[in-house]
Amino acid sequence: MARNASLSGYLEFLPTERLTELHVLDTLRHVFEIHGFSSLETRAVETMDTLLQKGEIDKEIYAVSRIHQDERAGKEAKLALRFDNTVPFARYVTENAGHLAFPFRRYQIQKVWRGERPQAGRFREFSQADIDIVGDGALPFRCDVEIAVVMARALEALPIGDFTLRVNNRKLSEGFYRTIGINDTAAVLRIVDKLEKIGPDRVAQELIDTLGASPRQAQSALDLAQIRTVDGSFAAKVRELVGEDVTALLNEGLTELSELMSELNARVPGRAVADLSIARGLDYYTGTVIETTLHGHEELGSVCSGGRYESLASKGKRVFPGVGLSIGVTRLLSALLNSGELAASRSVPTVVYVTLRSAEDWGAAQDIADKLRSRGISAEVALSAEKFGKQIKYADRRGIPFVWFTDDDGRHEVKDIRSGEQSEAHPSHWAPPAEDLNPQIIRKTENL
Amino acid sequence: MARNASLSGYLEFLPTERLTELHVLDTLRHVFEIHGFSSLETRAVETMDTLLQKGEIDKEIYAVSRIHQDERAGKEAKLALRFDNTVPFARYVTENAGHLAFPFRRYQIQKVWRGERPQAGRFREFSQADIDIVGDGALPFRCDVEIAVVMARALEALPIGDFTLRVNNRKLSEGFYRTIGINDTAAVLRIVDKLEKIGPDRVAQELIDTLGASPRQAQSALDLAQIRTVDGSFAAKVRELVGEDVTALLNEGLTELSELMSELNARVPGRAVADLSIARGLDYYTGTVIETTLHGHEELGSVCSGGRYESLASKGKRVFPGVGLSIGVTRLLSALLNSGELAASRSVPTVVYVTLRSAEDWGAAQDIADKLRSRGISAEVALSAEKFGKQIKYADRRGIPFVWFTDDDGRHEVKDIRSGEQSEAHPSHWAPPAEDLNPQIIRKTENL
Numbered sequence: 001m002a003r004n005a006s007l008s009g010y011l012e013f014l015p016t017e018r019l020t021e022l023h024v025l026d027t028l029r030h031v032f033e034i035h036g037f038s039s040l041e042t043r044a045v046e047t048m049d050t051l052l053q054k055g056e057i058d059k060e061i062y063a064v065s066r067i068h069q070d071e072r073a074g075k076e077a078k079l080a081l082r083f084d085n086t087v088p089f090a091r092y093v094t095e096n097a098g099h100l101a102f103p104f105r106r107y108q109i110q111k112v113w114r115g116e117r118p119q120a121g122r123f124r125e126f127s128q129a130d131i132d133i134v135g136d137g138a139l140p141f142r143c144d145v146e147i148a149v150v151m152a153r154a155l156e157a158l159p160i161g162d163f164t165l166r167v168n169n170r171k172l173s174e175g176f177y178r179t180i181g182i183n184d185t186a187a188v189l190r191i192v193d194k195l196e197k198i199g200p201d202r203v204a205q206e207l208i209d210t211l212g213a214s215p216r217q218a219q220s221a222l223d224l225a226q227i228r229t230v231d232g233s234f235a236a237k238v239r240e241l242v243g244e245d246v247t248a249l250l251n252e253g254l255t256e257l258s259e260l261m262s263e264l265n266a267r268v269p270g271r272a273v274a275d276l277s278i279a280r281g282l283d284y285y286t287g288t289v290i291e292t293t294l295h296g297h298e299e300l301g302s303v304c305s306g307g308r309y310e311s312l313a314s315k316g317k318r319v320f321p322g323v324g325l326s327i328g329v330t331r332l333l334s335a336l337l338n339s340g341e342l343a344a345s346r347s348v349p350t351v352v353y354v355t356l357r358s359a360e361d362w363g364a365a366q367d368i369a370d371k372l373r374s375r376g377i378s379a380e381v382a383l384s385a386e387k388f389g390k391q392i393k394y395a396d397r398r399g400i401p402f403v404w405f406t407d408d409d410g411r412h413e414v415k416d417i418r419s420g421e422q423s424e425a426h427p428s429h430w431a432p433p434a435e436d437l438n439p440q441i442i443r444k445t446e447n448l
Numbered sequence: 449m450a451r452n453a454s455l456s457g458y459l460e461f462l463p464t465e466r467l468t469e470l471h472v473l474d475t476l477r478h479v480f481e482i483h484g485f486s487s488l489e490t491r492a493v494e495t496m497d498t499l500l501q502k503g504e505i506d507k508e509i510y511a512v513s514r515i516h517q518d519e520r521a522g523k524e525a526k527l528a529l530r531f532d533n534t535v536p537f538a539r540y541v542t543e544n545a546g547h548l549a550f551p552f553r554r555y556q557i558q559k560v561w562r563g564e565r566p567q568a569g570r571f572r573e574f575s576q577a578d579i580d581i582v583g584d585g586a587l588p589f590r591c592d593v594e595i596a597v598v599m600a601r602a603l604e605a606l607p608i609g610d611f612t613l614r615v616n617n618r619k620l621s622e623g624f625y626r627t628i629g630i631n632d633t634a635a636v637l638r639i640v641d642k643l644e645k646i647g648p649d650r651v652a653q654e655l656i657d658t659l660g661a662s663p664r665q666a667q668s669a670l671d672l673a674q675i676r677t678v679d680g681s682f683a684a685k686v687r688e689l690v691g692e693d694v695t696a697l698l699n700e701g702l703t704e705l706s707e708l709m710s711e712l713n714a715r716v717p718g719r720a721v722a723d724l725s726i727a728r729g730l731d732y733y734t735g736t737v738i739e740t741t742l743h744g745h746e747e748l749g750s751v752c753s754g755g756r757y758e759s760l761a762s763k764g765k766r767v768f769p770g771v772g773l774s775i776g777v778t779r780l781l782s783a784l785l786n787s788g789e790l791a792a793s794r795s796v797p798t799v800v801y802v803t804l805r806s807a808e809d810w811g812a813a814q815d816i817a818d819k820l821r822s823r824g825i826s827a828e829v830a831l832s833a834e835k836f837g838k839q840i841k842y843a844d845r846r847g848i849p850f851v852w853f854t855d856d857d858g859r860h861e862v863k864d865i866r867s868g869e870q871s872e873a874h875p876s877h878w879a880p881p882a883e884d885l886n887p888q889i890i891r892k893t894e895n896l
Contacts, residue, residue, distance in 0.1 A: 006543050007491065007525070014547050015486040015554070022487055034821040036798035036828030038463040039470055043455065043573050044492070044529075044559065048515075060514075064529065066563035067496075067511045077455070081492075081512065095454050099462050101795065101845050103831060106463070111492065115514035125491055140831045142810060267814070347549065350484040362590060366715070373482040380484035383551060383588045397549050 009116070009124030011330060016399075017337055019344040023441045024158055024333060025109060028129050031154040032107035035146075037131055040106040042088035048078040050091050060114040081113040085130040085326065090313035093134055093320055102136035102320075103143065109329070121300060121331050129154075132324030134312055139321040141256055144288040144308055145263045151304060151325040152268040155292065159342060159443040160332065162295040163303070165264065166275035169257040170285050170307070172238070173224070173276070175250025179242050180220045186283060187211055192225055193279035200225075225277035231265060232258045234274040256287060286310040290325060294332065303332045345440040346399025349378045351432050352414070353395035354404040356385040361406070368404060368412070371427035377437065379404075392417065401436050457564070457572030459778060464847075465785050467792040471889045472606055472781060473557060476577050479602040480555035483594075485579055488554040490536035496526040498539050508562040529561040533578040533774065538761035541582055541768055550584035550768075551591065557777070569748060569779050577602075580772030582760055587769040589704055592736040592756055593711045599752060599773040600716040603740065607790060607891040608780065610743040611751070613712065614723035617705040618733050618755070620686070621672070621724070623698025627690050628668045634731060635659055640673055641727040648673075673725035679713060680706045682722040704735060734758040738773060742780070751780045793888040794847025797826045799880050800862070801843035802852040804833040809854070816852060816860070819875035825885065827852075840865065849884050 005011055013021055029039070045064050052061075062081040082088045085108045093100065109129040116122055131150060133143040148165060155163050173192075174185040182188050191206045198206075203225075204218040213221070220241060227237045235254045239246065246254075257274055264272035280289040287308035294303045304327045312322030336342040352372055354365045362381065369379035380400070382391050388405075395403050396417050404425070405413045414425040453459055461469055477487070493512050500509075510529040530536045533556045541548065557577040564570055579598060581591040596613060603611050621640075622633040630636050639654045646654075651673075652666040661669070668689060675685045683702045687694065694702075705722055712720035728737040735756035742751045752775045760770030784790040800820055802813045810829065817827035828848070830839050836853075843851050844865050852873070853861045862873040 006539075007493070007495070007527075010491040010493065012491055012540065012544075013489070014544060015488060018487050018489065033797040034824065034826045036796055036826055038796050039466050040463060041461070041466065043458040043460055044561070045455070045458065045573070047455070061516075062512050063515045064510050064512055067509050067528070068563075079455075080515070091454075092460065096460075096462060101842075105796070105828075113492070115516070125493070142831055263811075266811075267818075348484055348486050348553070349481040363711075363714075370715075376482065378482045378484055380553075383590055394549075 009118030009122070011123050011125070011334060013337075014347070016344045016347040019347070019349075019439045020337065020342050020441055021329075021333055023344070023439075024329065025127075025129075027157045028109065028154050028327070028329075029107070031150065031157050032131055035105075035150045035153075037105045037107040037150070040089070040092070040108050041110055042082070042085070042092050042108070044081055044111075045079040046082055046088055046091065048080050051080050051083065051087060053087070060116050062113050062115050082110075083112050083114050085110055085112065085128050086132075086312075086324065089130070089132060090320075090322075094313045094315040097136070097315060097318070097320070102134065103139060104134045105131070106134075107131045121335060123330055123334075126328065126330035129327040129329050130306075130324055132312070132322050134320050134322040136318065136320060139323065141259065141287075144256070144323045145260055147306075147323050147325055148260060148264055148272070148288070148290060149267045151290075151327070152264065152271045154327070155304060156268065156271070159441050160294060160336060161341075161443070161445070163271070164293050164295070165272045165304075166278050166291045166293060166302075167257065167260055167264070167272055168274070168276055168278035168289050169253040169260075170287055170289055171249050172253025172257055173279065175247050175253050176224055176238065176242065177221065179245055179247050179250055180217050182207075182211060182213055182217055182221070184211055188213075188221060189279040192221060192277065195225055195277050195279075227274070227276040229261075229274050230270075230272075232261050232274075234261075234276060238276070253287075260288060280305065280307060284309045284311070288323060297335055300328075300331060300335055303328055341444055343442050343444065344399075345442060346401070348380070348398045348400060349439065350380045350395075350398065350400045351377050351436055352379040352402045352404050353391070353400045354379060354381045355388060355391045355406075356382045357406065357408070359385045361385065364406070365404075368406065368427040372430075375431065377432065399439075402432060457566030457570070459571050459573070459782060461785075462795070464792045464795040467795070467797075467887045468785065468790050468889055469777075469781055471792070471887075472777065473575075473577075475605045476557065476602050476775070476777075477555070479598065479605050480579055483553075483598045483601075485553045485555040485598070488537070488540070488556050489558055490530070490533070490540050490556070492529055492559075493527040494530050494536055494539065496528050499528050499531065499535060501535070508564050510561050510563050530558075531562050532560050533558055533576050534580075534760075534772065537578070537580060538768075538770075542761045542763040545584070545763060545766070545768070550582065551587060552582045553579070554582075555579045569783060571778055571782075574776065574778035577775040577777050578754075578772055579774075580760070580770050582768050582770040584766065584768060587771065589707065589735075592704070592771045593708055595754075595771050595773055596708060596712055596720070596736070596738060597715045599738075599775070600712065600719045602775070603752060604716065604719070607889050608742060608784060609789075609891070609893070611719070612741050612743070613720040613752075614726050614739045614741060614750075615705065615708055615712070615720055616722070616724055616726035616737050617701040617708075618735055618737055619697050620701025620705055621727065623695050623701050624672055624686065624690065625669065627693050627695055627698055628665050630655075630659060630661055630665055630669070632659055636661075636669060637727040640669060640725065643673055643725050643727075675722070675724040677709075677722050678718075678720075680709050680722075682709075682724060686724070701735075708736060728753065728755060732757045732759070736771065745783055748776075748779060748783055751776055789892055791890050791892070792847075793890060794849070796828070796846045796848060797887065798828045798843075798846065798848045799825050799884055800827040800850045800852050801839070801848045802827060802829045803836060803839045803854075804830045805854065805856070806833045809833065812854070816854065816875040820878075823879065825880065847887075850880060 064079040207213040207218040285307040289307035291302035292304035306325035308323040313320045365381045372379040415422040512527040655661040655666040733755040737755035739750035740752035754773035756771040761768045813829045820827040863870040
């Protein structure tokens with residue numbers, strides 16, 4: 001990871017780093033699948049029209065075109081690489097609605113591309129891991145709970161340390177702003193979203209300057225944004241700010257967020273905070289909104305974000321509401337690899353390196369390796385009968401934990417390179433300790 | 449798979465099809481990893497310069513560019529999507545040579561893009577699964593054997609039925625053509641490569657017309673191409689054709705192919721044929737060449753191809769020889785899905801669907817599901833307390849095999865939807881039959 005990418009913004013892992021990434025991706029997949037989420041992949045390209053529907057991120061889009069245009073070119077749609085997994089998923093849902101069973105739970109772990117200016121922790125190609133539940137017409141609020149719980153469990157299962165889901169609800173925010181007399185709630189959300197970046201004073205000033213809010217309204221907005229509770233007590237604080245004047249929308253938001261906090265505290269204790277500063281500037285969220293802070297890596301911003309959108313997609317009069325969260329896998333992983341916090345114990349899947357006494361032993365050595373492989377133990381055979389010291393060094397350089405020897409009488413011994421311990425073994429019975437079967441992913445917190 | 453792609457040449461799977469694809473990818477990964485191959489991924493884009501080095505396939509390349517060019521644009525390299533996994537891997541090896549341990553075994557399963565005219569079984573985005581072994585300076589011939597054996601085992605592990613590795617050796621072909629007096633061996637290989645497409649008569653004519661071969665030389669070339677043996681007896685047939693006149697190069701080719709056939713017959717019996725018609729038109733192969741026919745799907749052409757190249761990559765005076773094979777996963781898979789030969793038993797990973805008696809039971813039902821999940825059993829909870837018939841239908845529609853019921857006294861029962869069998873169960877102890885834990889991939893050969 002000290003290496004420079006040969007193409008700015010495009011990260012490529014070395015084998016050891018890739019093993020760590022694989023561990024992370026496998027773990028996410030396992031958690032998603034035991035909760036009943038189906039895997040899905042969409043094509044890398046979308047039509048430009050599909051991508052520009054949301055209108056706001058055209059600057060980052062990579063266009064794709066055949067370098068040898070021909071007579072077909074004029075008839076073909078302009079294409080571009082996807083910049084997230086949500087827009088392609090929405091398109092996929094409308095196209096395949098007749099073949100899907102709703103509510104539809106899917107996970108999607110794919111690369112996305114953005115032509116952003118490359119900088120630390122920002123890549124032009126990166127992986128996102130999304131889960132969403134999509135309904136046909138309606139989707140119970142319980143799906144918000146389910147999504148938040150599943151993602152918290154996924155993050156808990158990763159070797160990334162402590163994190164906090166910061167949860168809020170758009171209905172609560174919008175209901176509150178309307179209650180205090182600010183009606184351009186989309187604008188106020190965009191301004192409050194900058195709180196961590198520009199601080200409370202400038203947020204207040206912007207609310208006054210841009211929206212014509214009174215100083216008192218601006219102060220109320222800031223008061224709301226300062227509410228952070230680890231339980232349901234945020235509701236009383238909000239009611240304190242607005243007095244008796246609780247609108248239906250605000251009430252609905254309070255009820256939803258209370259239910260979400262209560263379920264999160266029951267199912268993934270200590271992982272969630274009701275943080276009423278979370279605004280998520282984007283227009284399409286309509287209820288639950290979530291951001292996630294990784295402790296000790298606050299510089300990364302939110303490592304997992306998302307929420308509820310009443311209209312993920314629509315097809316004629318048919319509307320598909322959804323709720324989802326997305327982990328920025330590459331950004332998360334590259335930070336932990338760069339800091340030395342995460343590492344794999346070896347650079348290859350191999351558990352056993354079978355040595356050669358003579359060049360003619362290669363076939364017999366492959367037979368030994370095959371006996372190990374048939375029991376799921378990854379094995380590799382030396383390519384030439386160099387001195388044993390050199391053969392051991394080959395294994396050691398890759399972090400392969402065990403080396404296999406066979407003597408002239410056909411007796412087998414296996415050596416643990418790390419301890420130097422050597423003992424008799426049989427290729428049909430010997431097995432490594434369970435923790436050596438796969439590369440170990442080591443989290444070194446002393447580096448923090 | 450009866451659906452039309454919304455973008456011509458871009459295939460997207462439905463959840464059930466994706467489960468089949470995942471099974472295939474997981475199986476390949478397992479076989480590659482137990483043989484000590486490291487996972488690797490390279491970026492989707494390469495510089496145009498890198499891709500055009502080989503010079504011949506520029507027509508199919510997809511260029512990539514930011515739609516909002518700015519002052520940086522002029523300084524940035526022109527980019528394009530990769531069209532295979534070999535060129536990016538070669539670039540990766542030279543860039544990271546100092547960080548890799550040679551010989552380096554890697555597998556790489558990634559999508560590639562080609563702007564070809566879409567047609568049945570030809571896609572513009574498709575997955576390739578590659579394995580290669582790369583050496584630094586030298587690479588023993590045993591690596592050819594290893595690659596062929598590992599790939600044959602990978603194909604054997606897939607639910608795709610019988611296949612044949614058709615193996616040949618460039619040294620044998622080149623040595624033979626030189627021996628009979630044809631010196632433009634690259635040209636003759638390109639012509640002989642068309643044998644299956646245009647037939648022996650037109651190949652002979654082309655050899656005569658284009659290369660000025662005599663009718664006797666053309667006949668000799670055809671005689672060679674007709675040699676097919678399941679064992680090492682091809683060598684005697686070749687010697688019969690050339691008489692005493694065996695050059696060193698021809699001899700080397702015969703020796704290598706004999707060793708390869710002997711090892712393949714020992715390690716993956718019945719999977720290989722020495723087929724001296726296999727030429728592989730590309731310039732960079734220098735020894736072993738392999739194509740693979742899937743029985744009953746000869747229309748697919750070769751489903752797994754590759755070979756030996758003495759210079760996969762080079763860096764100054766440093767040369768990296770390699771040997772590798774590549775499976776065209778998407779083409780293979782789409783053919784088997786389309787014909788109905790392959791299918792998954794369900795569309796979701798879920799094993800158990802936990803029903804609700806009343807809306808208030810949701811939390812308790814999640815507790816039951818969590819007990820199952822903690823033991824690796826994928827479970828989903830109903831979102832609302834509809835009639836049981838409706839809840840069962842929900843599970844049935846997705847192919848979920850088991851439905852869970854809890855009565856008012858807290859007694860649990862689990863029902864196998866397929867058999868209708870219902871029995872008492874406990875969420876901390878009950879487990880499904882092993883074959884139901886993951887979706888089953890079913891191969892229906894009666895469709896053949």
